[in-house]
Amino acid sequence: MTTATHSDPRPSGPDQAGPRPSGVLRDSRSVFVREIHPLLRDPLNIVFSLMQPLMFVALYAPLLGGMTGAPIGQAFQWFIPGIIVMIALFGTAMTGSNLLYEIQSGAHERMLVAPVARSALLVGRACKEMVPLVLQAVVITAIAALWGFRPSLPGMVAGLVVLAVFGLGLGALSYALGIASRERDWMFWTVQQGLLFPLMLLSGMLLPLENGPRWMQVLSAFNPLKYMVEAERALFNGAFGDPAVWHGALAAVLTAVVGLWVGIRQMRHSI
Template identity: 45%
Template sequence: MTTFLRDTVTVFSRELAPVLRQPVGLLIEMGQPLLFLFLFGVLLDGAVGSSWQWFVPGILVMMCLTGPMSAGYTLLVELIGGSMERLLVTPLNRTAMLVGRTMKALVTFLVQAVLIIVLALPLGFELHAAGVLAGLAQLMALGVGLGALSFALAVKSAPDGTLFYIVSQSVLFPLLLLSGVLLPLDSAPGWLDVLGHVNPVTYVVEAQRALFSGDLTAPSVLYGTVAACLVAAAGLYTGNAAMRRGVTA
């Protein structure tokens, strides 16, 4: 166990070092959500009730989807190059390789989420501290699951990586658009509404909106938590299996 902890810290520090050396990178990575927040959010202002309470959680869910995907992409690049192979020849714990990377993805997500919230405050976003904390905890569960899934996908896609691009492009955007992150699904035609409600992300988005409005007891919070935990469980199972089978095949 102590070896596992030490190895997790080793992997986590390795992944975090480039961020600490160049923190500006975090902001550049946030370019898209920031644009959405300022350009799109302003447009929505007034269109969907208290728009910031509605829009900020959506942006956070969006970041929580793209962040772990980029963690998988980083792993893929290392699998295609020689650096992952080099690490695999060391006694470094295999599970720690994934856990450390996931932790780095979560930490960067948290920092970016806090930044978004702080930037939204002057725009009129109301801070419900308990709800925001619960919301972030839920998003972290989702992030762990998605991170593990994207690691498994990266392992499966090496050495050429095509599969990764195909899946991440064809899954990520529909998941996002069908979750009502950017526009409400309320006025969607029946079939779209059905598709939206098969999408686990939709439940998380609805839960986030309830939580960020300070409503901790709404039924959607429960559904969202269940959805996030299911994604986490599926991700951890798949990711661990991919690691066991070896990232070297």
């Protein structure tokens, strides 16, 4: 007499067994190292990604200075922190396209059967996106310093930390969107472009919103990017006591919590 055995069809990865936090951190580090190697082998990607923000610095900031009548160095004190937030916005919002390509090529499916927690696949990837963000911010700041931009160094460090937390959540949301649109890649670009530019324009990143219509000011109050821009301007100018700092820090933490929750949930249920 034989007894039939039934195998559990569910994945047997680390997340199913409830890995210890130390295991998730170790796996996240392994994924981070894997993802950072292509960037280190081809640093020109960081250089080319700087082209757009450099064009804004070279062409838009002088126009802004001419409109306000302020010296270019003073205009940079207001403008450059917003450009650094722009770098974080565009950089992290694009990360889901890389995951979407890996899904379509089959590389992501091979990663899912690796002996690592699925949550670590997302956390490690998202942390990797912080490296080019910091490098690009340093380069932009150094170039703007040639025209009189004088940031507070402690404030700049604190601002980049806050921005990294925000970018972690935004990158996770981009990954979640990439997974959700794996069978319809056009949906990723439609949603991403449909949200990206309204978020940017309603943040006061390029022009102050104080002189805009009332309806834009009301909409901007629901835009977490607005609080990030205001916090970065305060920190880069050394105004640690400005209420905008903790407003931006709170927006960054909430974005990270929501982004990681949504992203990890999507990663655990990805095929």
